[in-house]
Amino acid sequence: MSDQVAHAGEATEAPIFAPAFQAELETLFRWRRDVRHFRRDPLPTGLLDRLLEVANASPSVGLSQPWRFVTIDDPARRAAVRADFEACNAAELTTQEGxxxxxxxxxxxxxxxxxPCHVAVFVEPDPEQGHGLGRRTMPEAVAYSAVIAVHTLWLAARAQGIGLGWVSxxxxxxxxxxxDVPEIWQLVAYLCIGYAETDAVIPELEREGWENRSPINVIAR
Known part of the structure; x- marks a missing residue:
């Protein structure tokens, strides 16, 4: 295939992915982890921008692209986010027993x-882009689209050896x-991005005894 990017509407041949690539892709899925322990090393210049560009190519209802990415570098804002997490985490602890x-x-x-990198992902619940297509019967598809963008970013980061943690x-x-974003925007995810201290194919919550991953459950009708 040509290395040139086809213009919008221009016909191009879809690639055929070899079995070796398919196997690597499955490995990527299995090694995607929710990272909580990071090194302080900064990401290479421009890498976060490239990862966000990949996320921006995610599918969305009505081609609305309702996600809104906010990078947080200001120390005061980061400190305020950490303080909010600590308050919410303390409240959450009171709901657990024994x-x-x-x-x-x-x-x-x-x-x-x-x-090193903090990214908040918001969704604009009723964006002008997309002209409302696909939202009348399932308006929640707008937020689902932003979640897909988060997952795309997660996989793109993992493919670069970068860890991502979702703080909820x-x-x-x-x-x-x-x-200081518009009030109409709704928070979907607050993401920590950087190099993981250690990598493991088993989720940390499983390693720490919080929960075990369940086998797939498919219902046939």
Whole structure:
């Protein structure tokens, strides 16, 4: 195939992926991990921008591209996000009981302090782009589209040897205020991105005894 990128609407031949690539792709899926322990090493210049460009190529309902990426470099904003996490995490701990509470207290649930890159992913719930196609019966497909963009970013980062951690123990309204984004935007994910201290094919929550991955459950009708 030509190395040149085809113009919009121009016919081009779809690639045929070899079995070796298919096997590597499956390996990529299995090695995608939610990283919580990061090295402080910065990413190569321009790499985060390239990863976000890949995420921007994700599918979306009605081609609406409703995701909104916000990079957080300001130390004061990062400190405010960490403070919100600590408050939410303390509240979450009170909901756990017995041995489960002790296990929860021992988990390292955020890489907010050491990860070199922080990216918040928001969704604009009713973007003009896409002209509403596919949203009338399932408006939640807009947010689902942003989640797909997060997963695309996750895999693209893993393929570059970069770890990603999804921090969900946060108050969305406070994060929106801390980052000074439009009130209509809804927080989908707060991501820590950088080089993992260690890599493991088994999820950390499974290694720490929090939960085990279940086998696939398919219902036939």
């Amino acid at each position: 041995e489960r509470a002790a296990t929860y207290a021992g988990l390292k649930l955020a890489g907010l302090e050491r990860a 123990i946060l108050d969305p309204s406070r994060i929106r205020a801390i980052l």
